[in-house]
Amino acid sequence: xxxxxxxxxxxxxxxxxxxxxxxxxxxxxxxxxxxxxxxxxxxxxxxxxxxxxxxxxxxxxxxxxxxxxxxxxxxxxxxxxxxxxxxxxxxxxxxxxxxxxxxxxxxxxxxxxxxxxxxxxxxxxxxxxxxxxxxxxxxxxxxxxxx
Amino acid sequence: xxxxxxxxxxxxxxxxxxxxxxxxxxxxxxxxxxxxxxxxxxxxxxxxxxxxxxxx
Numbered sequence: 001x002x003x004x005x006x007x008x009x010x011x012x013x014x015x016x017x018x019x020x021x022x023x024x025x026x027x028x029x030x031x032x033x034x035x036x037x038x039x040x041x042x043x044x045x046x047x048x049x050x051x052x053x054x055x056x057x058x059x060x061x062x063x064x065x066x067x068x069x070x071x072x073x074x075x076x077x078x079x080x081x082x083x084x085x086x087x088x089x090x091x092x093x094x095x096x097x098x099x100x101x102x103x104x105x106x107x108x109x110x111x112x113x114x115x116x117x118x119x120x121x122x123x124x125x126x127x128x129x130x131x132x133x134x135x136x137x138x139x140x141x142x143x144x145x146x147x
Numbered sequence: 148x149x150x151x152x153x154x155x156x157x158x159x160x161x162x163x164x165x166x167x168x169x170x171x172x173x174x175x176x177x178x179x180x181x182x183x184x185x186x187x188x189x190x191x192x193x194x195x196x197x198x199x200x201x202x203x
Contacts, residue, residue, distance in 0.1 A: 005168055012166045049172045066162050092158035097165040117151070124155045130148040137178065137194040 006031065007041035008050055011064055016098060019083050021051075021061035021069045052144055062145065066093030075105040087147075088131045095119040153185045 001009075007027055014022045014030075022030070028038040042058065045051045052063035061069045063086050068074070074085035076094045078101070085091035088106065095102035104117040109132060118125045140147045149157075160181050164170045173181060175194045182192040 001168060008170070009166070009168065016166060066158070066165070089154060089157055089161070092155055093162035096158040097162040124151050127151050130150060131154050132148055136191045137182070
């Protein structure tokens with residue numbers, strides 16, 4: 001397994017276990033690797049669109065899709081853990097990635113009312129809702145934080 | 148506009164193996180197939196103009 005993959009797995013496993021993404025220093029310490037190599041791996045993973053660094057602070061992770069590194073309006077409860085997702089798609093992506101049931105608390109983008117979705121036994125429970133995509137697929141990564 | 152079942156399909160397809168060694172973001176041609184499978188076609192769902200491959 002190459003080093004970039006080792007870093008990728010460490011990032012995602014850390015988030016899965018703790019709900020929080022590690023910094024470059026955290027990863028370097030955990031893997032016993034030089035910080036410069038971890039920084040290079042973060043850059044490669046960003047180019048592969050597997051993480052998004054915090055604007056202005058590339059040592060921190062803003063997104064490791066479907067997980068968010070900051071609190072958002074998409075709260076995903078899995079057992080006794082609370083994760084934050086980047087969008088509605090990612091909110092369902094968290095139970096999909098963790099292979100676990102979840103309760104998603106979000107806000108209706110139309111009327112601002114709270115909305116709850118539940119994934120149970122590997123399927124979302126029926127809910128009369130639609131999900132709106134505002135940005136065409138070709139431009140999602142022009143500004144992925146906005147998207 | 149997507150319904151919940153379409154969104155769940157995207158979530159599972161995109162992220163179902165994200166915590167594994169081989170996980171990666173789907174390539175543009177794979178994205179087209181994934182979207183088409185749930186009826187998402189047309190320019191809005193065409194990622195081919197996306198430049199992600201230029202950075203890998």
